[in-house]
Amino acid sequence: MPKTREEFLMMTQPKPTITPKLEEPKFGFNEYAERLNGRAAMIGFILMVVIEYVTNQGVLSWLGLK
Template sequence: MTQPQPTTTPKFEEPKFGFNRYAERLNGRAAMIGFVITLLIEFVTGQGLLAWLGLN
């Protein structure tokens, strides 16, 4: 006697770590925010980010 095969694919929970869609979306949004903040710092101070941080 054989066991019946499942008729639907089980839905697995999305991984909480590693490369997944949520982590990549969050990382992309954080990068965009950081880029905009860098542009604002350069516009307001009239200096590049490295000069503003004292590294230039």
């Protein structure tokens, strides 16, 4: 029988399992592709804001919807 609360908690908590080391896929949703996609989206957004500021027209005007 455990004498302290800490000893009791150590006995009742499950032991962590070892996680397998999975190989990163060469295509699809991998870390490199997601990071590259995020950077491209940030650059595109900043360019869109700059062009809107310079031309004084919004995205809808560019598309001919306004």
